[in-house]
Amino acid sequence: MEHVVVVGAGHAGVQCAASLRDGGFAGAITMVAEEEHLPYQRPPLSKDHLGEEPTPLPLRGATFYGDSAVELLTGVTATGIDRERRQVTLSDGRALTYSTLVLATGARARRLPGVDEAHLGVHQIRTLGDADKLRAALEKARRAVVVGAGFLGLEFAAVAGKKGLDVTVLEGGTRVLGRSVSPDMSAHIAEAHEASGIRLVLHEGLSSVQVGEHAAEAVVGASGKVYPADLVLLAVGANPRDDLAREAGLEVADGILVDADLRTSDPAILAIGDCARLSNPALGSPGRLESVQNATDQARHAAEVILGSAGPFAAVPWFWSHQGALRLQIAGVRGPDDPTVTIGDVEAGRFSVLSFRDDRLTCVESLNRPADHLAARRLLAGDRRPGPGDVTAPDFQLKKFAAP
Amino acid sequence: MPTVVFHQPDSPPDVVEGKAGTSLMRAAVENNVRGIVGECGGQAMCATCHVYVHPEYLDELEPIGEDEDEMLEDTAAPRLDRSRLGCQVALDDALPEIHVDVPPTQV
Structure with a gap:
């Protein structure tokens, strides 16, 4: 029997399983989910989850997986791919034999050299666990320093500012949202945040985090300036989780390289969402996008490819950010x-x-x-x-x- | 817990319960109601949780916000006077039951 194994249970992985069933796929589907939770939506983590709505919003209801004959393995990671045998090995010692493997491993928060995120008061946001910790910290914190003025950093800054914290955002570049929006939009957004009381410091990177006896006490900027903080959020982008693919000998270049059918250099393996990079993207497109739209559209497309009914992948990318x-x-x-x-x-x-x-x-x-x-x-x-x-x-x- | 009845275009209705204070979209997603996508997680950004509220409940709801109004102008299925985005409709114990029609398409 055909067996599709999906590694990753974020927006891309879950949508792919759902679209396979919607399209009439009759084989077995197994999802490998690293986290223990019912797969959940990520965008609220930096917004509503820190405020009024701490209950995670699931991607699908709990009964979806059983009703759709999708076997969901939670709390398990994929540790290796044996491409000859078409097997994925799992952290619990099992091995799954696949006819098609879909890598939907996502991205991980980028780390900064010299910063130990294990210290109390130093946060990143990627998972529900991260967001829960941050939510708890927000209740006690008074002064937050955010490193990175991208979507995530500014979304958090808006939430923290609204909660009454003193908020400073450090940005190494020349403007906020430098990678994401035009200079005109960037300038307007910076002004709006400053008008609401958030301090923006441009051309300022992070040198180190000063940690006191128990917790973070300040951020030292690249300029040498010290910014006192009892809560530090590192929001300096994400890296694709392409290690599993690289170790299996697939072509990887800051993302798992895929063709217009989202197939990797091994045609039995597809990659979708944040972890995938199109080898030949449309003019002007970077080839790898981190967004819900890209994850779900690629997931739908991958399902069509597996079902044998797809044209080349083409979707208009769209993004949103809600900052106060x-x-x-x-x-x-x-x-x-x-x-x-x-x-x-x-x-x-x-x-x-x-x-x-x-x-x-x-x-x-x-x-x-x-x-x-x-x-x-x-x-x-x-x-x-x-x-x-x-x-x-x-x-x-x-x-x-x-x-x- | 308020009850939401989602009337489907071509199948029996889905009757689900939601928690007061949460949204109609959440009640749909948590219960796998077909035809309600909620892709943006409830931010009124994607217009994929469009519903037609049965007329008798319309006046019981909070009025349509400016952003919701604009998003409704461009939904996949046509906008009607009783169109709302499910993520912007809060469930309330004062309204123990609400009926909505799920449009034939969201994307």
Whole structure:
């Protein structure tokens, strides 16, 4: 009998199992889940989970796995792949024989040299366990230093600021969200956080964390400046978990390399989500994305590939971030030098920044403008896109342009 | 615990219980109600938990927020007067039962 083994039970892994069953897959499905919990949604961990809603939101209800004949092994890690025998070995000593293996191993929080995360008061956010610890720490902490002004760092900063903590965010780059949004959007978001009382320090990296007798007491910046803190969050990005693939001899380059069918260099093994990198991505796309949309769209596609019904993978990437009153939604991926046009009401904090490459729309970043975002997703999925000349017209609206 | 009845377009309704103070979307996801995706985890960012609330319950709910209103303008299934995003509908013991229709498509 066919047996699909899925390593990883995040958004990608669970969606892949669900889509296989939705598509009529009749073979066996086994999921290898490192954590003990029922597989859960990650985005709330840096937002609602730290505030009003500490109950994790499951990806599927508890009965899904039994009802769908998906064997869910929790608290177990995959320790090796024997590609000749098509077997995955597990930390509990078992070996699973697969006809297709799907690697959905995700990413892990990047660590910084010289920082021991085991110290009380030093946190990262990746898992439910991380978020629970951080939630408890937030109740007692007074001064937080966040290292890294990416989505995660700023989402946490907004939550901590709202709880009344004194919050400082250190960012080594020249601006906040430098890898993710245009300079215009970046500047507006920085201003909004500063207006709400969060201190932003740019061009400042981390040198070390000063630890007192029991817990973290301060962060020492690369500049030598000392920032007192009883809570430190390291939010400096994530690395793909590609070790298992590398050790099995699969091609890996900051992510498990996959073709347009999401197959690795071994056709019996697919990789999806944060851990996968497309060998030949569409123009302007980095090939590896860390997002819920990418995880679930690749999972659906991988299921189609296994079922033998897929075309090449193509999906419009989209992202969101919720930082206090700021609701940021992004459709598409911009190149670092793509010129931009801003539409909407910047003063009121409701606007979109449109990026173009060779006069072709590549990306729309919307702040508190959900209608623009949804229209942008439809436009970027097709070829009829507005050019810079269209969008500067006084009555231009993305939604009207996108209307069929 | 409030009861939510999800009427499906082509199958018998799903009758589930949710906790007061949590959302209708959560009740659906925790109970594997077909047709409710909730991909963004309840942030009104993805519009994949669209439901049609039965008219008699509409006035019992908190009014539609600005963001929800805009997201509803572009749902996969057409917006009706009784459209809501499930993640923005809080369950409440004061409303022991609510009926909604699940649209034929979310994505």
